[in-house]
Amino acid sequence: MIVITTPTGDIGSQVLGTLLRDANGEDLRVVVRDPGKLSASVRERVDVVVGSHGDQAVVDRAFTGADAVLWIVPPDPRAKSLEAAFSGFTEAAARAFTDHGVGHVVGVSALGRGTPAADRAGLVTASLAMDDLVASAGVAYRALANPSFMDNLLRQVDAIREKGVFTDTVDPGRTAPSAATRDIAAVAAGLLLDRSWTGVGSVPVLGPADLSANDMARIMSEVLGRPVRYARQSLDELGSTLSGHGLGDAFVHGMVDMMRAKDEGLDAGVPRTPDTATPTTFTQWCEEVLKPAVLA
Structure with a gap:
């Protein structure tokens, strides 16, 4: 049973x-607040546990008989603290992993462990603490150590389409890894299906090449056939924008601290090797994901 x-x-x-x-006939179970968001064909093929996976009663039901779990903490922009949003949300699951003898857990986390900025990286620092909590439950655990997602650019489709601009806070010339979510999902699925691994560790998911914001602007321009430029936003501007959207102080500060740490090299602590690289190039992602979204 995989949950x-x-x-x-x-x-x-x-x-x-x-x-x-x-999955070749292996039983699948999902934990979901609103099962109506699952297609009818999916609901017919999986066992559905309704509720939040931050709730003890829900994870006790969900993890009974489970061999492996995909653990993802949903974003909580209005949490009172980052500790509450990550480790606090995970405490019930950590107990249930132990109580129900779950053997393997794959978590979606972040790069940065072992770097000088790891303890002041906001959301990433909280995610790494969550990894430690899961590891303490006695399960075999693999934390997917991810950089920024290519897919985050989909939040800026309107600006890219209408103004030919995208924003971030990083130095325009600094190169860093980025990964497509489909590659992250593929690594997670592989670990859940082949549970021959033991112990605790991280699995970096680095994409195929480091790129700068200027590199991304150039590639987007080429793929979309129209000029796209990068506009650097200050950290203060980022904080003000997030607060203006009604996000809580803890999340806003956590995002600002994370982006400051990324500009200080938070994502640069792991070398790219055949084992840490993933296949989807930024050009391919722009052609197959961004361009259809911009043209829609």
Whole structure:
């Protein structure tokens, strides 16, 4: 039995799709607040536990008989603290992993462990603490150590389409890894299906090449056939924008601290090797994902 949390989210839904195709008859269970967001064909093929996977009663039901779990903490922009949003949300699951003898857990986390900025990186610092909590439950655990997602650019489709601009806070010339969520989901599904691994560790997911914001602007321009430029936003501007959207102080400060740490090299602590690289290039992602969204 494999349990999938956030089965309607970006990564969770892609993992679920892969498992439905490749699990070879292994039982699948999902934890979801609103089962109506799952298609009828999916609901027919999985066991559905309704509720939040931050709730003890829900994870006790969900993890009974489970061999493996995909653990993803949903974003909580209005949490009182980052500790509450990550480790606090995970405490019930950590107890349930132990109580129900779950053997393997795959978590979606972040790069940065072992770097000088790791303890002042906001959301990433909280995610790494969550990894430690899961590891303490006695399960075999693999934390997917991810950089920024290519797919985050989909939040800026309107600006790219209408103004030919995208924004971020990083130095325009600094190169860093980025990964497509479909590659992250593929790595997660592979670990859930082949549970020969033991112990605790991280699995970096680095994409095929480091790129700068200027590199991304050039590639987007080439693929879209129209000029796209990068506009650097200050950290203060980022904080003001997030606060203006009604996000809580803890999340806003956590995002600002994370972006400051990324500009200080938070994502640069792991070398790219055949084992840490993933296949989807930024050009391919722009052609197959961004361009259709811009033209829609």
